[in-house]
Amino acid sequence: MDAGAAAPGPGPGVYVHVPFCAARCDYCAFATWTDRGHLMDAYVDACVTDVRRRVADGMADAATVYVGGGTPSLLPAPALARILDAIPRRPDAEVTVEANPDSVDAAKLRVYRDRGVTRVSLGVQSTRAHVLAALGRTHDRANVDRAVAAVVDAGIASFNLDVIAGADGESDADFDATLTDVLGLAPPHVSVYGLMVEPGTALERRVAAGDCAPPDPDVQADRYLRADARLTGAGLGWYEVSNWARPGHECRHNQGYWSGEECVAIGAAAHGYTDGERWWNTPRPERYIARIGAGRSPVAGRERPDGDAAALDRFALALRTRAGAPLADADPDAVGELAAAGLLDVVGDRVVLRPSGRLLATEATRRLRPAPGRADGRIGTRYIGVPG
Ligand SMILES: C[S@@+](CC[C@H](N)C(=O)[O-])C[C@H]1O[C@@H](n2cnc3c(N)ncnc32)[C@H](O)[C@@H]1O
Numbered sequence: 476m477d478a479g480a481a482a483p484g485p486g487p488g489v490y491v492h493v494p495f496c497a498a499r500c501d502y503c504a505f506a507t508w509t510d511r512g513h514l515m516d517a518y519v520d521a522c523v524t525d526v527r528r529r530v531a532d533g534m535a536d537a538a539t540v541y542v543g544g545g546t547p548s549l550l551p552a553p554a555l556a557r558i559l560d561a562i563p564r565r566p567d568a569e570v571t572v573e574a575n576p577d578s579v580d581a582a583k584l585r586v587y588r589d590r591g592v593t594r595v596s597l598g599v600q601s602t603r604a605h606v607l608a609a610l611g612r613t614h615d616r617a618n619v620d621r622a623v624a625a626v627v628d629a630g631i632a633s634f635n636l637d638v639i640a641g642a643d644g645e646s647d648a649d650f651d652a653t654l655t656d657v658l659g660l661a662p663p664h665v666s667v668y669g670l671m672v673e674p675g676t677a678l679e680r681r682v683a684a685g686d687c688a689p690p691d692p693d694v695q696a697d698r699y700l701r702a703d704a705r706l707t708g709a710g711l712g713w714y715e716v717s718n719w720a721r722p723g724h725e726c727r728h729n730q731g732y733w734s735g736e737e738c739v740a741i742g743a744a745a746h747g748y749t750d751g752e753r754w755w756n757t758p759r760p761e762r763y764i765a766r767i768g769a770g771r772s773p774v775a776g777r778e779r780p781d782g783d784a785a786a787l788d789r790f791a792l793a794l795r796t797r798a799g800a801p802l803a804d805a806d807p808d809a810v811g812e813l814a815a816a817g818l819l820d821v822v823g824d825r826v827v828l829r830p831s832g833r834l835l836a837t838e839a840t841r842r843l844r845p846a847p848g849r850a851d852g853r854i855g856t857r858y859i860g861v862p863g
């Protein structure tokens with residue numbers, strides 16, 4: 476599959492947000508709650524009603540479905556199945572569920588498989604106990620091994636393992652050992668993120684108090700390049716700045732997002748993109764439930780990016796992919812400079828980042844698209860309209 480250029484089949488992506496977690500990890504700023512478990516049933520009812528209204532309004536069969544969070548695997552399997560069953564989708568749809576290694580088991584995974592789940596994304600982050608502790612994770616390496624074995628036993632076609640680089644106390648040897656452990660699980664897909672200190676998190680407070688060191692960008696850059704070399708060497712091709720996959724295991728849902736396909740957002744805090752408009756649902760689960768229950772729209776805001784902003788967004792997202800961005804849309808002088816600096820290649824009519832250029836993707840976009848008045852570096856995390 477030609478990543479980046481490869482769009483999912485016709486039909487939108489559907490992103491469902493599950494805003495519940497057993498505990499909040501120290502670094503996490505996602506819309507998720509650890510004290511709202513009592514809302515799960517009502518929340519699932521609301522999601523199902525939201526989907527049915529969208530279908531009644533003409534939503535086409537989904538090409539991809541992505542259930543993200545929060546921790547979707549915290550929902551009882553029949554509850555998650557109710558949401559999946561409500562979403563009309565193409566027979567070849569990709570259906571991803573995010574899971575924490577300590578909240579999936581064989582029984583849940585069999586239900587997922589029977590309901591058409593084709594992909595499970597597991598938050599591994601590290602396999603070193605002291606690194607997991609520094610991140611505030613609740614699982615250990617044995618949970619990861621068990622979860623992966625259960626995914627494989629259930630016959631789910633594909634899975635992803637998330638890794639975070641640069642936690643306090645993580646040495647190069649720790650990171651390498653995590654990569655070795657992760658590759659030992661023969662994953663078809665791996666995502667590697669540099670740890671970010673997000674506002675409002677426990678990590679931010681610890682860093683501000685001097686209790687732990689902030690991530691060192693040079694260390695993270697070095698680990699990124701090591702990860703790229705090892706993952707590529709193991710047959711997982713890079714296809715987006717943070718993502719590597721065996722051929723055919725690229726996440727079609729995220730590819731749809733990166734190439735500007737429509738995405739219908741279901742659930743609190745979920746972001747969608749339809750009819751040229753970006754929109755987002757009310758962030759709090761109780762308000763989402765109340766709005767849906769009252770027959771009202773859950774949409775809390777919308778914007779229609781103007782032509783320049785939309786073009787810049789498209790360029791920035793494309794530049795992060797292996798297919799690259801159109802050469803014709805880039806400033807020729809900047810292309811020459813960045814190519815001379817070894818940060819990108821011109822491949823036919825596209826500009827494609829080299830590994831060292833991927834580390835500077837946001838800056839590369841700024842240089843390649845020096846138009847005045849363009850948006851800043853809010854360049855697609857996978858969590859806008861998706862996740863992630
Ligand atoms: C919604 S979570 C994944 C599913 C599940 N809740 C879990 O944590 O296992 C999405 C992923 O984003 C990454 N992530 C979240 N916050 C991050 C941060 N501050 N810096 C770097 N990566 C982060 C983690 O790798 C995490 O697995």
Ligand code: SF4
Pocket residue numbers: 495496497498499500503504505507544545546575598
């Ligand atoms: S990283 Fe995942 S498990 Fe941890 S708080 Fe965020 S969503 Fe929940």
